[in-house]
Amino acid sequence: MMNQTQNDARRLTTPLLQDAASLENQNSSQADEAASISGAVFNISTTMIGAGIMSVPATIKVLGILPGFLSILAVAFFTDVTVEFLLRYTQSGKSITYAGIVAESFGACGSVAVQICVMITNLGCLIIYLIMIGDVLCGSQSGETLHLGILQQWFGIHWWNSRAYALLFIVLFIMLPLVLPKRVDSLRHTSAISILLAVLFVVISSAMAIHALWEGKTQKLRIFPDFSKVSVFDLFTIVPVLVTGFGIQINVHPIRAELGKPADMSLAARISLAISVAIYFAIGFFGYLLFGDSIMPDMLVNFDQNSDTKIVAIAIPNIWYFFQFMGSTTIVCLSFIFPGAIILRDVHGISTTRDKIMAILVILLAVVTSTITISNNLHG
Template sequence: MTGEIPAENLTGALGGYTPADQRTPLLPSKKQDLTVEADDGYHQASFSSAVFNLSTTTVGAGIMALPATMTVLGLPLGILAIIVSGLLTERSLDFLIRFSKPIKARSYGGLMADSFGKIGRIMTQLCIIVNNIGVQIVYLIIIGDVLSGAKGTVDSAHTGILVELTGGPTWWNGRLFVLTVTTLFILVPLACFRHVDSLKHSSALSVALALVFVVITTVVAIKKLFDGTIEAPRMLPDVYSISSLGRLFTVVPVLATAYICHHNLHPIANEMKASSGVEIDKVSRASITLCSVIYVATALFGFLLFGDKTASDILSNFDADLDIPYSKFLCDVIRISYAVHIMLVFPLLNFSLRLNLDSLLFPKRRPLSESSRRFYTLTAILITTIFIGSTLVPNIWVAFEFTGSTATVLLGFIFPGLIALRDSPRIATSRDKWVASIMVVVAVISSVSAIVTNVIDLSIPVDSTQPKNNLHGIYSYMGARS
C-alpha cells in the first residue's frame, strides 16, 4: 500500500515520539521505502478499548492448556515459566513499539522490511497467516466440541452442551449444523467490522468470560482445599530419562501461543486517538499484566484442583462431577462461557490475518478498509477456508504442535529479538542487545528441542509404564478424534 503517513497520528499512538526521545539515527534507512503504508484516517480508539482488544487477542484457547504445563514442570517452576514468558513478551512488544517509532512503521511486516528487506516482510506475513489460520481452525473445532461433543480418549472426550440439554444427538445439535449457524450468525458479522476498535465491546465481554472461568476455578479449588479433598501438588518436574528431560521443552509452544498478540499490536496502535497522548507501550504493559494474572491464577488453581489428573485441555476435567454443590451447573457455566469467549476472540485473529494476506497479495493498493470488494472477498475466502478446515480436516493436531514451535515462536520472540539486534534506526542500547540475544538464543533452543521431542514422540511409541509427564498432543485441545 502506498500513501503518506500523517506524522501526528503515528506519534500520538506510539507515544508522541520525537527525535529527542532516543538517539537520532546516523543515516536514514533506505529500506523505509518498503514500509510506506497508507492511513485510512480512523483514530478513535481509547486506552481501555486498546487494552481490551490486545488482551483478548492474547487470551485465546491457550488458557485451557496452561494448567497442564504444571504437570510437566511442577508447580513452582511452572508458575515461574508463565511469569518469565510474560516478561519476555512484554520486552518483545517493547522492541516492536520502540523500533517502529523512528521509521513510522504501521505494521509488523513493515518493521521487518526496514530491518531485513522484502524477505523479512514476506516471512512475517506468512508466519502470521499460518499461525492465525491454524489457530482459528482450532477455535472452530473447540466450539464444535463444546456445543456438540467430541469423541476420543477418556482424557479428551466431551459431551456437548446442546446434546446434554436435549437428551441426545439430533440433526440440529450436530457439529456441522452448529458450526454453520455459529459461523453465519456470530463469526461472520463480527469479522465484517472494518476497524479493530469496533470490537472493543465484544473484547471486553471476552475478557470478562475468561475471568468467569478463573473465578469459578479459584473458588472451587479453595473450597476443596479447606475441605481437605485436594492432594498436595507436585512441586518438581518428574525427570527420569534424557527423553523426559527433553519433554520439558514441550511447554514452549503452549506458553508462546498463550502470549502471542504481536500481530495485532500495530493495527491497534494505528487506530488510537492521536490527540489523547495515550501510548501503546502503556497499553501493552497493562494487557500483559492482566493476562499474566489470569494465566497464573488459571494454572495455579486448575492444577491444585485436579493435580496430576489435569488434562491437556482442562475443559475435559469439567465434564466430571466436582463433588461440590451445584457441580453440574458450574461446569456448564464454565463450558458455555469458554465457547462464547472463543467466538469473541475469533474476529480479532481474523482481522490481522486479513490485513496481512491483503498486504502480501496487494502491497501497493489503498487501505483494505476503503475497498469493499477486496475486504468482503478476502473475508469470505478466509472464513470459508477455515470452516472447511474445521469440518473436513479434524485430525490436524500434529501440525499445530509444529506451528506452535515455529511460526508462533518466530513472531513472539525471535523476530522482535532480531529487529533489536539488527538495530536499523541505530537506537538500541547495550542492554537491549543483551536482552535480545538471550531472547533469541533461548527461543531457538527451546523451539528446536520441542520440535525434536515432537518428532520422537511421533516415531517412537510411548511406554505406558513410564509417567506421562509431557504435553504431546497439547494442541489437540480435544485430543485424538474419531
Template sequence: MTIGSLKPAKEKRSRKNKQLIADEKVPLLPTKQVEDGGFDEFNGASYTGAVFNLSTTIVGAGIMSLPATMKVLGLAPGIAMIVFMAFLTDASIEMLLRFSRAGKNTSYGGVMNDAFGKYGRMLLQVCVLVNNIGVLVVYMIIIGDVLSGTTSSGIHHAGVLEGWFGVQWWNGRTIVLLVTTLGIFAPLASLKRIDSLRYTSALSVALAVVFLVVTAGITVYKLISGGIMMPRLLPEATDLTSVLKLFTAVPVLVTAYICHYNVHTIENELEDRKQIRGVVRSSLALCSSVYVMISLFGFLLFGDATLDDVLANFDTNLGVPFSSLLSDVVRVSYAAHLMLVFPIVFFPLRLNLDGLLFPSARPLVLSNVRFAVISIGLIGLIFLGANFIPSIWDAFQFTGATAAVCIGFIFPAAVTLGDHHGIATKKDKILCIFMIVLAVFSNVVAIYSDAYALFKKNGTPQ
C-alpha cells in the same frame, strides 16, 4: 481555495508518489477520512478499549494448557516462568515499537520491510497467515467439540447441546458451526475498525474470568472439605526422560503471550498513540494474573490427573454439589470466550493476506469488494478446515508454534540485532540473542515432542 486546504492535497500526492505499501505505512482505517471523502465521528480508541482488545488477542485457547505445565514444572517454577515470559514479551514489543518510530512505520510489516526489505515483510505476512489460520481452525474445532461433542479412539464425549437436548439434527457439528459462523463470526468479522470490537473483547475477558472464578470456587470448596492433596512445588526429575519432559512445557509458555501482530493496529486507532506502552503493560499484567490464577487453581483441583487440555477434566464428576451445572458453565463460558476471540485474531489475518496479495493497493477498508471477498474466503477456508480436517490440530502444532515464536521473538530480535537505525543498546542485543535461542529451542522441543508422540502413537500395536 485557501493555502491551508492545499497542503493536505500535496501531502496525499507525495505519499502516492512514494508508492507506499498499504499495510506498511497506512493504518488499516483512516482516523477521520472515509471513502466518500467526508469525515466520520471516530476520534480515536479509548485506553480501556485498547487494553481489552489486546488482552483478548493474548488470551485464547492456550490458556487451557497452562495447568498441565504446572504438572510438568511444579507450581513454583511454573508460575515463575509465566511471569518471566510476560516481562520478555513486554521487552520484545518495546523493541518493535521503538524501531517502528525510528523508521516512521505504522505496522509490523513496515518494520520488517524497513529492516529486511520486501522479502522480510512477506515472510512476516506468511507467518501471520500460518499462525492465525491454524489458531482459528483450532478455535472452531474446540467450539464444535464443546457444543456438539466429539468421538476419540472409539469413545464419544457428549457436547453440551447433546447433553441438554439429546442427539438432534440441529446440534450436530456442521450445523452448530454453520450457525456460529453466520450468526457470530461473519457479523463481527465485517467490522472495519478493531476498536469496534472493544465491547465483545471486554465480554471475552469477562468469560475467561468466569472460568477462573468457577474453578477457584470448586478448588476452595474441596480444599476446605479436605478433597485436595498438597500439589508438587518442584518438578520430578529422576532420570533423563523426566528431565527432557520438563522442556515440553517451554513452547506453551513461549507462545502464551503472542499478540505482536495486533499491537500496531491497536496503536494506530488510539486517541493518543503514546498510550500504547501503557496499554501493552496493562494487558500483560491482566493476562499474567489470569494465567497464574488459572494455572494455580487448575493444578490444585486436578493435581497429577490434569490433562493437556484442562477443559477435558471438567467432563467428569467434580465431586462437588451441582457438579454437572458447574461443568456446563465452564464449558459454555469457554466456548463463548473463543467465539469472541475469533474476530480479534481474524482482523490481522485479513489485513496481512491483503498486504501479501495486493501490496500496492489502497487501504483495504476503502475497497468494499476486496474486503468482502477476502473475508468470505478466509472464513470459508477456516470453516471447511474445522469440519473436514479435524486432525489439522496436529499439523498446526508443527507449523503454528514455529510461526508464533517467529512473530513474537525471532523477528523483533532480528530487527534489533540488525540495528538499521543505530538505536539498540548492548543490553538489547544480549537480550535478543537470548530470545532467539529460547525461541529456536522451544521450536525444536515442540517439533521433537510432537513427532515422537505421533510416531509412538502410529507404532503402537493395535
C-alpha cells in the same frame, strides 16, 4: 477573462488558516474516532486470554507449580521486551505495520515471511478455537467413552447439533460478523465481555477447588517436575505453549494505529500482560489443584455434567500439539525471532548494547526451545 478574475478572487478570500471553531470541531471528531487505552487493553488481553487459558494448568502439571509460574513470568517478560522493540522501531521508521518495519530491515523477503507467518498463525488459532468450541457444544467420543456437549445435554442427539453443523453456524453467524468491522477498536465491547467471562471461569474454578479442598478431595500438588514421568527435554516443550498464549505481537500495530496517542500502546500492552499473568496464575493453580495430574490440555474437557472431576478422552486432535506446533514455528518467529533480528540489524541506529544482548537472548531462547520441541515431537 471574467472567470479567471473570479477564480483569483476565490483564492484570495480562502483563509490560509482554519478558524478556531473549525479546528476544534476537527479535533473533537478525531478524538471521538480515536481508540481509548481501555479498549486497547481489552483487545490485547483477549489475544492472550483465549485458548491459552485452558492449557495453562496442563503446563503446571508438567513443570510443577514453582517452575510453571516462573516460566509464565519469563515469557511475559520477553513478550514485553519484544513489544518495546517493535514500538521503538515503528516510531523511528516510516512504516506503521509489522511487515513494513521488517521490510525496512530485510527487504521484501522479510515482509513476505511475516505475512506468511501471520496467515499460518491465524489459521492455527482458528483450528484451536474451533476444537474447543466443538468440545463444549458437541462433546466427543473415544472408543466406548462418550462425552456429551452442551447441545446434546439440553436437546438430545440430533443431526443439527453435531460438531460439523454447530461449528458451521458459529463460523457464519458469530465469527464472520466479528471480523467484518474495519476498526479493531469496534471489538472492545466483545473483548471486554470475553475478559469478564474469563474472570468468571477463574472464579468458578477457584470456588470448585476451594470446595474440594474443604472436603479433602483435592489432588496432590507438585512444586517441582516429576522426573520419573518427564525428561528434561519435555520441560522445554512447555515454552512454545506459553509463547502461543502470549503471542500479541501481530496485533500491536493495528491497535496502535487507532489510539489517540500511539505512545500509549506501551502502557496498554503492559497492563494487558499484568492482567493475563494474574489470570494465568490463578487458573493454573486452581485448575491443577482441582484436577491434579489428570488435567487435560483443554481444561474444559475435564468438566462433565455428571461428575465434577470426571475425565474423558477425546478423539479429535489434541490442542496441545497445535499449541506446540505454532509456538515452535510461526508464532515464535513473530514473537521473538523477527523483533530480535530487527534490533540486531539496527537500520535506524537506535539499538543500545543492552538491546542487542536482550535480542540475542530472545533469539537463542526461541531457537533452542523450538528445536527441542520439534525434535521431541518427531521422535515421540
